[in-house]
Amino acid sequence: MNATALRAGFQRGLIELRQSFTTVQDLWGYFFPTVVFLVVMTLMKGSVIPGTTFSRGSMTLPSLIGASVGFNAMMSTMQQLTVEREDGTLLRAKALPNGMSGYLIGKIVMVSGMTLVGIALLIVPGLFMFDGLEIDAMTWVTLAWVLVLGLVATLPIGAVFGSLFENPRTMGVIMLPVMALVGTSGIFYPIGELPSWIQGIAQVFPLYWLGLGMRSAFLPDSMVAVEIGQSWRTWETLGVLGAWAVAGLVLAPIVLRRMARRESGSTVAARREKALQRMPG
Structure with missing residues (x-):
């Protein structure tokens, strides 16, 4: 990848990110989930983690920060690719010199920016609304590397996944399993309360480790007692997330190149025709 593609992709991503702040649909996507999460956590304030006096709402805040990172990064990237694959944006990028490289850099910048905005909207009010969180220099160091x-x-x-699905209407196929994974990854309650076989499955995927990493950043050391092994498992978090990162960085370019080679004017036209046929007359 040359410097021109890198610079063009970065600029493209920043432009698309700024545009998202002026679009009603995107603004709704920023604020509505945050409001829902804050309301749910507020309702959980009166409940405590079993065996402690710590508020379930306070414990859920860092878990949701971690889950938001993983969920937004996966689903937003997938949605962007499927939508722009169907409307021909990706095909136009393919026709330009270094267009695919610039396109992908732009998506990384945009989705990363959207994710940062989303977690900022959770962190800023959350620190004032929920008690018991411990904030020091290491909090921000841990937050940074886990993020x-x-x-x-x-x-x-x-x-x-965005390369595998041809249109955004098929996203429901992956949405339900991801939501089930969020529900079983210790985000809303300690994972130790779940059956051991579910714990094992959850620990294979990044969402659990993102939640654990964020809890280690924001929660007092006493809360480690409710975690698996009574440990924040920092090295394990680093190892599992690192393994997923390496696997993704190896696999994603291969899948994306194959997907790009299949794109043509006729395939885009065929998708548009199918979309028109599904629209009510």
Whole structure:
């Protein structure tokens, strides 16, 4: 990848990110989930984690920050690729010199920016609304490396799935399993409360480790008692997220290249024709 493609992709991503701040649909996507999460966590304030006096709402905040990183990176990347594959944007990028490289860099910048905005909207009010969180210099250090590694681990997953599905209407196929994974990854309650076989499945995927990493950043050391092995498992978090990052960075370019080679004017026209046929007359 040359410097021109890198610079063009970065600029493209920033432009698309700025445009998202002026689009009603995108603004709704930023604020509505945040409001829902804050309301749900507020309702959980009166409940405590079993065996402790710590509020379930306070414990859920860092878990949701981690889950938001993984969920937004995967689903937003997937959605962007499928939508722009169907409307011909990706085909136009393919026709330009270094167009695909610039296009992908732009998507990485845009989705990363959207994810950062989303978690900022959770963190800023959350720190004032929920008690018991411990904030110091290491909080921000841990937040930074978990965030960066989490994005690198999950963005390629979204790119792979976005390459496999031809239109955004098929996203429901992957949405339900992802939502089930969120529900079983210790985001809303300690994973130790779940059956051991579910714990094992959850620990294979990045969402659990993102939530654990964020809890290690924001929660007091006493709360490690409710985690698996009574440990924040920092090295394991680094290892699992790192493994997903390496696998994604190897697999995603292969899948994307194959997908790009199949794109042509006739395939885009065929998708548009199918979309028109599904529209009510």
